[in-house]
Amino acid sequence: MPSSRVVRVRTDDRDVVATLRRGIEQVQAELEVTPQFPPDVQAAAEAAAAAPRLPELDRTDVPFVTIDPDGARDLDQALHIARDPDTAGGYVVLYAIADVAAFVTPGDPVDVEAHRRGQTLYGADSKVPLHPPVLSEEAASLLPDQVRPALLWTIKVDETGEGTDVEVVRARVRSTAQLTYEQAQAAIDGGDAPEVLVLLKELGEKRLARDAARGGVSLPLPEQEVDTTDGSGPWRLEFRTLLPVEEWNAQISLLTGFGAASLMVYARVGLLRTLPSPDPRDLQRLHRTARALGVDWPAEQLYPDFIRSLDPTRPDHAAVVVASARLLRGSGYVAFDGEVPAEPQHSALASEYAHVTAPLRRLADRYAGEVCVALCAGDPVPDWVLAALPTLPEEMRTSGQKASSYERAVVDLVEAGLLAARVGETFDGVVVSVDDKDDRRGKVMAREVGVEAPVTSSVALPLGQDVRVRLVEADVDTRTVRFELAG
Structure with missing residues (x-):
């Protein structure tokens, strides 16, 4: 896998x-x-x-x-x-x-x-x-x-x-x-x-x-x-x-x-x-991310069992899977x-x-x-x-x-090629991560197209919440995709 x-x-x-x-x-x-x-x-x-x-x-x-x-x-x-x-x-x-x-x-x-x-x-x-x-x-x-x-x-x-x-x-x-x-x-x-x-x-x-x-x-x-x-x-x-x-x-x-x-x-x-072994701080962070995304993680369930319970075709579950990659850093x-x-x-x-x-x-x-x-x-x-x-x-x-x-x-x-003709359109998404230093910047998963990309906002991004986002950039030459919070 x-x-x-x-x-x-x-x-x-x-x-x-x-x-x-x-x-x-x-x-x-x-x-x-x-x-x-x-x-x-x-x-x-x-x-x-x-x-x-x-x-x-x-x-x-x-x-x-x-x-x-x-x-x-x-x-x-x-x-x-x-x-x-x-x-x-x-x-x-x-x-x-x-x-x-x-x-x-x-x-x-x-x-x-x-x-x-x-x-x-x-x-x-x-x-x-x-x-x-x-x-x-x-x-x-x-x-x-x-x-x-x-x-x-x-x-x-x-x-x-x-x-x-x-x-x-x-x-x-x-x-x-x-x-x-x-x-x-x-x-x-x-x-x-x-x-x-x-x-x-x-x-x-x-x-x-x-x-x-x-x-x-x-x-x-x-x-x-x-x-x-x-x-x-x-x-x-x-x-x-x-x-x-x-x-x-x-x-x-x-x-x-x-x-x-x-x-x-x-x-x-x-x-x-x-x-x-995973850093305990990363495990705590993943617990917080799952909770923010509304993904149930029973307190008694071990991390490996939790990962096996996820359905990666669901955007909220996929976001947790992506976030959990932090726990596998350091392979060599x-x-x-x-x-x-x-x-x-x-x-x-x-x-x-x-x-x-x-x-x-x-x-x-x-x-x-x-x-x-x-x-x-x-x-x-x-x-x-x-x-x-x-x-x-x-x-x-x-x-x-x-x-x-x-x-x-x-x-x-x-992903840039996928979205190049759709700049200006709005999409349903879920905020899957928020920058530690600037809560107005993060990542969003646009459900319809299955793309995870940077998103910016004039206010704090709501981690784990459903949002509407507008595609503001999809440049094939620079391989850049960027959304902003709509409304």
Whole structure:
């Protein structure tokens, strides 16, 4: 489940496409990022794509499937689930993760460029990839009916959904089907799904229950889609509620991250994804915000349970979800070799956790995966991995900031385009935040268009109250949307 806003664009309108393309090019120029790669990097990637290092172990007998958004090409993960013949009610999860190290050599041009980029940047169907597409969307991607090198995780899970054993090895794999979330959900709902999807639902629901019992938190922000496909009017921004299969699929990735963290913590070497506990003052502030918005939060209800009770398609609930993001600030990575970090946990997951399931899109995953492969084989962690560990947290912090800026800028661009022809109109809204230093400034959620933007007033803004606001600015070039209190 995403913890940042996702906006997708569906359009056949050439003017809309041109506007978005110009705006996104401007964002990329401002942030000094580009989808293109230097010639030496592209050449090295093409050479690597033609000569992958395939492992000896052959698991192409396993009928893996991938489940991703429609149109995805950078497929990091392929899944297979079966019942465990040795444990009543248990499961065996086989999770194949793209093996970037089968193509990229430490210090080669592709590796150097990946360290400079850190991660793939996403925004409204635009992408600045971590690796050249000849690798990330072709040779290294777990596309259907193709033999690929992979890190193959085997995770045993008991009847309650708790992982009991984990191992990862290098293997050749082959996906047999590339499913979209919609296809997978339709098959499950229709009662004709293959066993892997039936078990994904069964295990995913158990993992979600364990997540709730453990006190895990995942912000339920829905995706938003800008739809201009019929060309008959202004842009429309519509919420798309996440399908259950997306949550179940995410639970398999989390299960793998927990297993990877357990291996590294036990061996006292690796790279963890961390998040400090929320500041009590931020919790108090969120209580006040919920009360001002009229969202019921019983005194005895814990924060994780409260977040799970929210419906993000409701503007008042969505405003609380957005406000609660303050409690998840401070996420990062910590590298260690010899001693476990003093604060190793990811507080939102209530456990130690590691990123290992998206190496095509995130630099850190390649290194954490290599640590786990070495530990499971009883081999020393490679020197090139140990040498890189100390600098990875800062590289990921820097690239993470750039990713957030890119996502935010593209969302601003889309919202400005959505409203550009409606300046002067009034909208129903709810004030979702008020500036601590000036109570005449804040943020409003305009219900009709699903846009949250700055609002000003000549009097104190009424936090949590319904208001009428007038759109006074929607500038695509500056990506600015601004309202003022009407009346």
